[in-house]
Amino acid sequence: MEHKKVRTRFAPSPTGFMHVGNLRTALYEYLIARSAGGEFVLRIEDTDQERKIDGAVDIIYKTLRAAGLRHDEGPDIGGDYGPYVQSERKNMYLPYAQELVQKGQAYYCFCSKERLDSLRENADEPGAGYDRHCRDLPQEEVERLLEQGASYVIRQKMPLTGSTTFEDAVYGTITVDNSELQDQILIKADGFPTYNFANVIDDHTMNITTVVRGSEYLSSTPKYNLLYEAFGWDIPTYVHLPLIMGKNDDGSISKLSKRHGATSFEDLTAAGFLPEAIINYIALLGWAPKDNQEIFSLQELEQVFDISGISKSPSVFDYDKLEWFNAEYIKAMTDEAFAQAAAPYFDKALGEQSFDRVKIASILRQRTVRLTEIPEKVAFFAALPAYGCELFVNKKSKTTLENAGAMLKAAIEAMEALPGWDFDSIHDGLIALAQELGVKNGTLMWPVRIALSGQTVTPGGAVEIAEILGREESLRRLRLGLEKLQHPAES
RNA sequence: GGCCCGGUGGUCAAGCGGCUAAGACACCGCCCUUUCACGGCGGUAACACGGGUUCGAUUCCCGUCCGGGUCACCA
Numbered sequence: 422m423e424h425k426k427v428r429t430r431f432a433p434s435p436t437g438f439m440h441v442g443n444l445r446t447a448l449y450e451y452l453i454a455r456s457a458g459g460e461f462v463l464r465i466e467d468t469d470q471e472r473k474i475d476g477a478v479d480i481i482y483k484t485l486r487a488a489g490l491r492h493d494e495g496p497d498i499g500g501d502y503g504p505y506v507q508s509e510r511k512n513m514y515l516p517y518a519q520e521l522v523q524k525g526q527a528y529y530c531f532c533s534k535e536r537l538d539s540l541r542e543n544a545d546e547p548g549a550g551y552d553r554h555c556r557d558l559p560q561e562e563v564e565r566l567l568e569q570g571a572s573y574v575i576r577q578k579m580p581l582t583g584s585t586t587f588e589d590a591v592y593g594t595i596t597v598d599n600s601e602l603q604d605q606i607l608i609k610a611d612g613f614p615t616y617n618f619a620n621v622i623d624d625h626t627m628n629i630t631t632v633v634r635g636s637e638y639l640s641s642t643p644k645y646n647l648l649y650e651a652f653g654w655d656i657p658t659y660v661h662l663p664l665i666m667g668k669n670d671d672g673s674i675s676k677l678s679k680r681h682g683a684t685s686f687e688d689l690t691a692a693g694f695l696p697e698a699i700i701n702y703i704a705l706l707g708w709a710p711k712d713n714q715e716i717f718s719l720q721e722l723e724q725v726f727d728i729s730g731i732s733k734s735p736s737v738f739d740y741d742k743l744e745w746f747n748a749e750y751i752k753a754m755t756d757e758a759f760a761q762a763a764a765p766y767f768d769k770a771l772g773e774q775s776f777d778r779v780k781i782a783s784i785l786r787q788r789t790v791r792l793t794e795i796p797e798k799v800a801f802f803a804a805l806p807a808y809g810c811e812l813f814v815n816k817k818s819k820t821t822l823e824n825a826g827a828m829l830k831a832a833i834e835a836m837e838a839l840p841g842w843d844f845d846s847i848h849d850g851l852i853a854l855a856q857e858l859g860v861k862n863g864t865l866m867w868p869v870r871i872a873l874s875g876q877t878v879t880p881g882g883a884v885e886i887a888e889i890l891g892r893e894e895s896l897r898r899l900r901l902g903l904e905k906l907q908h909p910a911e912s
Numbered sequence: 913g914g915c916c917c918g919g920u921g922g923u924c925a926a927g928c929g930g931c932u933a934a935g936a937c938a939c940c941g942c943c944c945u946u947u948c949a950c951g952g953c954g955g956u957a958a959c960a961c962g963g964g965u966u967c968g969a970u971u972c973c974c975g976u977c978c979g980g981g982u983c984a985c986c987a
Binding site for chain 2 (some may be wrong): 432433434436466468469471473478521532534537541550574592595596597598600601602603605606608609610613615616617620635636637638639640641661662664666668673674675676698702705706707709711712715732733734735736737738739741742743744745746748752786787789815817818823848851852855861862863864865866867869871874876877878879880881882883884885
């Protein structure tokens with residue numbers, strides 16, 4: 422038994438965004454390679470010249486980097502099996518196709534696009550396909566047309582009878598009747614290979630041992646096998662992944678796509694999700710560990726990932742669960758790290774004003790689910806919002822329009838007299854005051870917090886907010902609140 | 913429509929012939945509490961259906977139903 426080093430590849434086409442399904446495929450490919458001490462290769466599949474998009478390849482690099490999926494070989498870093506961009510390999514494919522023609526496993530087809538279209542239109546049943554018109558053209562006819570420079574494609578000659586069987590590491594043994602297989606195009610009229618053909622040639626020449634892809638390829642896999650067999654090449658290990666679905670408005674589900682909301686890595690990070698949380702979540706979409714662990718770093722996944730844990734049934738992408746992961750990751754951050762991750766959002770809400778952002782981060786961290794919620798949560802630090810006196814009334818804290826004023830008045834006096842302006846001083850001062858007044862803490866704290874923030878729900882309590890606002894601004898806001906209570910009409 | 917693949921709570925899922933059928937998210941209560949959260953405790957909720965095989969089926973087989981995928985000079 423020879424022991425080949427496991428090599429997987431991520432082979433995206435540059436479409437301009439990274440769909441989460443693609444990202445998960447990349448992740449599993451990465452993990453399968455890493456968990457086996459193997460290699461992970463990046464290959465760009467740009468054989469469709471009509472769909473080229475500028476800058477799309479950079480998005481792929483950026484996403485992989487942000488996700489922490491380092492490739493061992495690729496267009497940007499080279500390797501022993503280059504080039505790693507299919508358009509740069511263009512000349513490699515035709516000779517292989519011609520070899521197949523020699524072997525009688527493929528043939529030239531001169532049918533026009535129009536003919537194929539009308540074939541499809543006139544078909545009784547959907548999925549009728551090509552009628553194999555050129556499959557048995559006489560040799561002389563083929564040569565004559567080639568000499569004339571006629572436009573042609575090369576098609577794979579499928580067996581008309583029998584069946585093809587292959588093994589999939591996830592789905593097991595799958596058999597398909599050969600009569601189901603179309604004589605698929607290998608080389609297009611523009612000279613470029615089709616995706617399917619380029620895939621086989623590249624995977625073989627790049628020594629890929631394990632082909633990982635979405636289960637939408639399950640039914641075309643027999644065609645791949647026939648190709649490998651025709652060349653006499655080793656067939657790779659297939660790992661087909663269950664699809665990621667999205668829930669439609671009517672409650673039905675279908676392959677996750679744009680209409681389901683944020684579905685690309687870029688969309689998700691823009692929506693305030695952390696890359697680590699996204700990776701952790703999608704790792705568990707279609708795969709489960711042996712135990713019940715849910716929070717995994719990429720390094721941990723590299724240790725425990727195993728193909729046997731991949732499930733066969735499709736899974737629905739659940740934003741609620743993703744949010745939970747995101748919140749977990751945020752809670753696990755240090756205040757400093759969180760302040761840094763939140764920086765753009767702080768900038769947006771606080772502008773130039775100099776608050777202690779690490780302190781704000783510390784009260785925000787436990788209650789932030791998505792980074793995008795931050796601006797609205799901290800805006801009151803920058804500017805006291807307009808608010809009405811009714812906010813001072815809270816049943817649970819036993820505050821009323823009547824006692825709130827007295828509380829504020831007492832609080833102002835106590836806070837003015839405070840020797841220092843740090844958490845402990847403010848806290849101890851106010852708690853002592855509440856005791857002195859003979860009221861429960863909430864009765865004092867509620868109106869103070871309302872006056873400081875102008876809103877009923879805030880990150881942090883009265884003490885934290887006061888500390889961050891500073892003595893001067895805090896007292897200003899408290900006096901404003903007191904005035905409001907004393908002259909409700911004017912406010 | 914043909915072919916292929918699936919079907920455990922609303923969602924993600926463990927289970928791989930014998931269990932009171934885990935766990936997580938969401939949801940609902942209660943507790944904690946200077947708001948909201950966090951946290952703690954508890955709760956509602958599932959083997960699609962019908963036949964077999966077996967002493968015994970969520971688990972194995974067949975059928976039905978349901979869902980998804982695929983049938984391009986797209987990947």
